[in-house]
Amino acid sequence: MWLCSPLIHSYSSTSLSSRHRPNRHxxxxxxxxxxxxxxxxxxxxxxxxxxxxxxxxLEVHCIERKTSFFFIHCDGSLTSGLNLRNxxxxxxSTNAVATKQDNVTASTASKPGVTNVDExxxxxxxxxxxxxxxxxxxxxxxxxxxxCVMGEDVGHYGGSYKVTKGLATKYGDLRVLDTPIAENSxxxxxxxxxxxxLRPIVEGMNMGFLLLAFNQISNNCGMLHYTSGGQFKIPIxxxxxGGVGRQLGAEHSQRLESxxxxxxxIQMVACSTPYNAKGLMKAAIRSDNPVILFEHVLLYNLxxxxxxxxxxxxxxxxxxxxxxxxxxxxxxxxxRYHVMQAAKTLVNKGYDPEVIDIRSLKPFDLYTIGNSVKxxxxxxxxxxxxxxxxxxxxxxxxxxENFHDYLDAPIVCLSSQDVxxxxxxxxxEWTVVQPAQIVAAVEQLCR
Amino acid sequence: MYRSMVTLQIMDTIFYEAQRQGRISFYLTSMGExxxxxxxxxxxxxDDVVLPQYREPGILLWRGFTLEQFTAQLxxxxxxxxxxxxxxxxxGSNQLNYFTxxxxxATQLPQAVGxxxxxxxxxxxxxxxxxxxxxxxxxxxxxAGMNFAAVLEAPVIFICRNNGWAxxxxxxxxxxxxxxxVKGQAYGIRSIRVDGNDTLAVYSAIRTARExxxxxxxxxxxxxxxxxxxxxSTSDDSTKYRSSNEIEHWRTARNPTTRFRKWVQTNGWWxxxxxxxxxxxxxxxxxxxxxxxDKTEKPSLEELFTEVYDRVPPNLREQEKSLRxxxxxx
Numbered sequence: 001m002w003l004c005s006p007l008i009h010s011y012s013s014t015s016l017s018s019r020h021r022p023n024r025h026x027x028x029x030x031x032x033x034x035x036x037x038x039x040x041x042x043x044x045x046x047x048x049x050x051x052x053x054x055x056x057x058l059e060v061h062c063i064e065r066k067t068s069f070f071f072i073h074c075d076g077s078l079t080s081g082l083n084l085r086n087x088x089x090x091x092x093s094t095n096a097v098a099t100k101q102d103n104v105t106a107s108t109a110s111k112p113g114v115t116n117v118d119e120x121x122x123x124x125x126x127x128x129x130x131x132x133x134x135x136x137x138x139x140x141x142x143x144x145x146x147x148c149v150m151g152e153d154v155g156h157y158g159g160s161y162k163v164t165k166g167l168a169t170k171y172g173d174l175r176v177l178d179t180p181i182a183e184n185s186x187x188x189x190x191x192x193x194x195x196x197x198l199r200p201i202v203e204g205m206n207m208g209f210l211l212l213a214f215n216q217i218s219n220n221c222g223m224l225h226y227t228s229g230g231q232f233k234i235p236i237x238x239x240x241x242g243g244v245g246r247q248l249g250a251e252h253s254q255r256l257e258s259x260x261x262x263x264x265x266i267q268m269v270a271c272s273t274p275y276n277a278k279g280l281m282k283a284a285i286r287s288d289n290p291v292i293l294f295e296h297v298l299l300y301n302l303x304x305x306x307x308x309x310x311x312x313x314x315x316x317x318x319x320x321x322x323x324x325x326x327x328x329x330x331x332x333x334x335x336r337y338h339v340m341q342a343a344k345t346l347v348n349k350g351y352d353p354e355v356i357d358i359r360s361l362k363p364f365d366l367y368t369i370g371n372s373v374k375x376x377x378x379x380x381x382x383x384x385x386x387x388x389x390x391x392x393x394x395x396x397x398x399x400x401e402n403f404h405d406y407l408d409a410p411i412v413c414l415s416s417q418d419v420x421x422x423x424x425x426x427x428x429e430w431t432v433v434q435p436a437q438i439v440a441a442v443e444q445l446c447r
Numbered sequence: 448m449y450r451s452m453v454t455l456q457i458m459d460t461i462f463y464e465a466q467r468q469g470r471i472s473f474y475l476t477s478m479g480e481x482x483x484x485x486x487x488x489x490x491x492x493x494d495d496v497v498l499p500q501y502r503e504p505g506i507l508l509w510r511g512f513t514l515e516q517f518t519a520q521l522x523x524x525x526x527x528x529x530x531x532x533x534x535x536x537x538x539g540s541n542q543l544n545y546f547t548x549x550x551x552x553a554t555q556l557p558q559a560v561g562x563x564x565x566x567x568x569x570x571x572x573x574x575x576x577x578x579x580x581x582x583x584x585x586x587x588x589x590x591a592g593m594n595f596a597a598v599l600e601a602p603v604i605f606i607c608r609n610n611g612w613a614x615x616x617x618x619x620x621x622x623x624x625x626x627x628x629v630k631g632q633a634y635g636i637r638s639i640r641v642d643g644n645d646t647l648a649v650y651s652a653i654r655t656a657r658e659x660x661x662x663x664x665x666x667x668x669x670x671x672x673x674x675x676x677x678x679x680s681t682s683d684d685s686t687k688y689r690s691s692n693e694i695e696h697w698r699t700a701r702n703p704t705t706r707f708r709k710w711v712q713t714n715g716w717w718x719x720x721x722x723x724x725x726x727x728x729x730x731x732x733x734x735x736x737x738x739x740x741d742k743t744e745k746p747s748l749e750e751l752f753t754e755v756y757d758r759v760p761p762n763l764r765e766q767e768k769s770l771r772x773x774x775x776x777x
Contacts, residue, residue: 148568174568180598185557185591192561192575195546196496198568200561219551220558227549229529230754231541265755288757316760363762 128303132274133163133239133295136281137201139310141171144199147285150177150186151203160205161241161300187213187238191220195232199285207242207294208254221290222265237284239293243334243384244432246298250420253428257294257361258390268361269315270294270333274304276359279313287315294361296334318365324354327442328372330395331382332358335433339382342438351442361391369395370403377408378445382433387415412441448489448646449711450725452481452704455505457729458514459677462521465737466535466681471521473535477502479676482646482703483608485509487576490653494573496562498546498555501536502608503578510543518736524743530754531746553583556592556605563601567664574602574660582613584627593634596666603666604656605631608643610675615688631668643671644703647710674701748774 127135141147149164155178158165168176179186183204190200204210210217217238225233244253257268267289271277277295284291321336322343331339336357343353354372358365373379379399383392392413399411414433422428459476466474477484484505491497497506504517516528520538523531528540529547539547546562549555559577566573583589584607596603607627611618624630631638637659641652649671656667674697678685685694699705711717748771752763759767 174564177564177599180591180594182557182587182591182595184588185560185595188554188557188588188592189561189564189595192498192546192555192558193565194561195558196562196565198561198565215551216554216557220549220554224547224549225756226754227529227533227537228539228541228547229527229532231528231539232547233757267756363760366761 125305125308126303127274127306128301129271129274129277129295130161130163130300132278132304132306133271133281134165134167135306136278137164137285138167138170140282140285141167141175144285146197147199147201148175148177148193149201149203150179150190152179152181152186152205154178154203159203161297164203183209183212184216187216188220190236190238191216191224191234194234194236194290195224199235199237201237201239201285204238204240206252206254206297207240207256208251210238210240210256211254211259213238214259217260217266217290217292218263222263225289226265233288234290235288236290237281237293238290239281239284239295241295241297241300243294243296243298244416244421244428247423247425247428248297248421249423253421255385255390255416257292258385260292261362261391261394265290266362267291267315268294269359270296270361271359272296272299272333272336272357274302274306276313276319276357278306279311280315280359282312283315286312291315294333299334299337316360316363316365318368319357319359320368321355321357322353324352324376326352326376326446327354327378327380328369328376329353329355329380329382329438329442330358330369331355332361332391333384335382335384338433338435339438342435342442345435345439346442349439349443351446353442358395364395364398366398366402369399373399373403374406377406379407379411380438380441380445381411381413381415382438383413383415384432385415386418387413388418390415409445412445414438414441448485448650449704449707449717451485451488451505451509452646452707453722453725454514454729455481455484455508456704457726458504458508458517458733461730461733461737462517463677463681465521470737470741471535473681474521475501475536475680476677477505479674479697479702480608480610480643481505482649482707483606483643483671483673486646486649487606487653490650491576491657492573493544494571495657496544496546496566496573496575498559498562498575498577499538499548500552500555500578500580500583500608501548501550502580504536504538507538507540507543507545510540510545512538512540512543512545514732514736515739516540518733518740519743522737522740522743523745524740525746525750526740526743527746530750532750553579553586553588553592555579556583556586556588557595559603559605560592560595560599560601563596563603563666564599566602572661574604574657576604576606578606578608580613581607581609581611581618581627582616582621583607584630585621593631593636593666593668597634597636600664601666602660602664604653604660605636605666605668606653607668607670608673609670610643610673612675612679612685612689614679614683615685617689626670626672628668628670631670636666636668638668638670640670640672643673644701644706646703646707673703676702 153160154164155168155173155176164176187202190202193200221234242254242256260268269280269291271280280293284293329339339355343355346353354376356368356372381392381395383390385391392415396411396413414437416431419431421431455477459478462474463476465471480502484503488506488509493510519526520529521535525531537548539545556577559575562575566575609627613621628638628640639652642648652669656669660667676694676698749767752759752767755763
């Protein structure tokens with residue numbers, strides 16, 4: 001490796017004010033793989049980006065190495081990979097291993113998810129999904145002045161779920177914009193702003209309310225890049241909490257991913273851990289396509305160690321949560337934790353399930369999923385969507401179409417029933433797939 | 448301005464005929480609304496971002512969209528700005544700051560607020576201009592767009608072409624308010640009603656509105672009263688719901704183009720010979736453009752899949768492959 005003098009020598013962004021164009025098929029580098037994950041499909045030998053923040057006259061170091069990441073702290077200082085290499089792997093090894101997640105489902109997910117505390121990294125090591133989202137958002141707002149937020153109560157109130165807390169004070173009322181209550185309107189507004197060069201993030205107070213914005217999302221957001229012949233692009237992010245909460249009633253428990261999945265031109269991702277929440281938020285903001293980021297009401301308080309160094313995840317990649325041999329369990333968002341709880345039981349019973357958090361709901365990461373199916377030959381899909389027309393339904397069709405020869409048994413899809421989510425606690429519990437059901441399904445399948 | 452109005456008229460006549468002859472699938476004219484089209488365009492600058500509804504091709508014409516470009520879009524050829532992806536009349540030009548038309552009514556109104564927001568952030572000396580018809584004011588997005596613009600103090604000019612008809616619905620069945628101008632007041636937006644068939648009145652109203660919007664960073668609502676002389680579109684026969692006398696009256700006696708012509712001629716700037724000459728040459732030009740477009744290729748198969756996303760993703764590539772195979776086989 002060498003050090004080079006202050007030169008702009010990057011393949012991605014330069015100064016904060018430059019117009020960054022992330023390359024969709026060569027995404028920004030992801031952190032080094034988790035020890036248990038299979039090797040990435042594309043390996044990078046990347047020159048680490050050098051940043052020159054022209055406004056603050058930072059010194060720049062360029063480092064080339066085989067693994068790929070570069071670090072920028074929020075406050076603008078630059079650290080090289082060198083210094084953090086030792087602590088990084090220890091930090092990342094606490095990520096995404098089964099045991100720590102099992103308490104989440106029993107309560108409103110306020111227990112910390114970290115088990116090993118090998119060392120205390122310098123700044124904010126443990127955060128929850130809320131904080132992770134906020135960090136991601138803030139870093140991107142810092143990096144690119146075109147990024148702005150709009151939604152109800154996102155300004156000084158900090159958002160209904162406090163994801164945008166503090167941002168209005170820092171970036172002003174215009175960049176973190178409080179809007180009147182009209183989802184179709186502020187989504188339309190975001191589209192108009194995006195077509196003129198801004199990168200807005202629309203917050204739906206609850207995903208369900210975005211049904212009011214369906215017209216703008218379907219007829220305009222997904223389409224205008226295409227129908228304008230590529231003249232206008234819509235780099236917006238639409239995000240908000242969805243999914244079944246704790247007795248929030250039917251209208252507040254919607255799973256909109258089912259409805260949106262058919263819209264051409266958009267991408268959909270679902271986050272499930274603080275680590276992937278931050279990474280996906282950043283990736284979504286940097287993407288030139290409209291992205292819908294699904295968060296889950298019950299996961300906001302889930303804590304985990306978040307790496308200090310900057311990282312951006314790939315919007316189209318699934319996450320290997322637990323490799324295994326006997327069966328592939330595909331899931332996303334909150335159901336991941338039900339699955340991991342079931343996995344514990346299954347392991348005790350002698351099974352070896354492979355758990356994949358699909359993360360990318362549109363398009364599916366058929367590469368990772370396919371490799372898994374080819375290995376285990378059995379698939380269980382666990383989702384929160386309803387049986388009819390949900391993500392599970394599409395995924396089942398997709399796997400059947402592409403990997404039929406590798407399946408030893410029909411795909412099992414566990415979803416919620418086709419009913420509005422009831423209010424009473426017991427009834428609500430019965431509409432959501434529970435770990436016991438998952439265990440039973442796997443046992444049945446593996447017989 | 449007068450030349451452009453005439454061009455618009457002739458363009459409309461010929462393209463309408465072309466649809467009737469089966470050469471294009473759809474068209475809608477702006478007959479009777481030439482003054483609004485051209486005078487507005489003339490009163491704005493090229494930096495002002497226009498979000499049309501669909502009856503404003505005059506703006507594009509004024510800004511330099513060529514007859515060839517219009518024709519290419521109508522015929523869906525590979526030369527069209529939209530690469531043959533949108534239906535006729537749904538023009539769009541990034542270069543000319545004219546947003547691609549989207550069919551659902553009123554969706555452009557909240558988007559206009561977003562554009563104004565963007566201009567505000569950039570501190571640009573420009574405003575957003577959103578067009579709508581009388582029917583559009585019934586849509587939810589109208590309410591939301593107006594309210595937003597007012598609250599957020601967005602520099603938008605909302606121009607309502609009140610032409611009396613929303614397909615077959617007359618304004619008496621669209622709303623019971625005194626036109627559209629009073630609705631602006633309800634939102635705290637300064638509004639003005641103008642004779643949409645008086646070219647000069649429209650010009651000065653928009654000119655002033657623009658200055659006000661930019662200087663004070665507040666929205667303005669302009670209601671331009673006019674009449675839709677043509678049918679709603681080629682899919683409509685308006686004699687079914689209105690009398691042909693009425694249509695004829697507005698087409699001749701109250702025609703904005705004729706009216707403006709009288710004024711221009713009275714001032715000695717135009718003669719009858721100029722008129723004939725102009726009309727002839729435009730006719731030739733349009734017919735020529737049609738011939739060219741007729742012969743131009745349609746977009747290639749791959750354009751079905753490009754620009755859905757920023758890069759063609761694997762699943763679409765697969766779909767393209769299987770489509771190619773199907774096409775080859777059959």
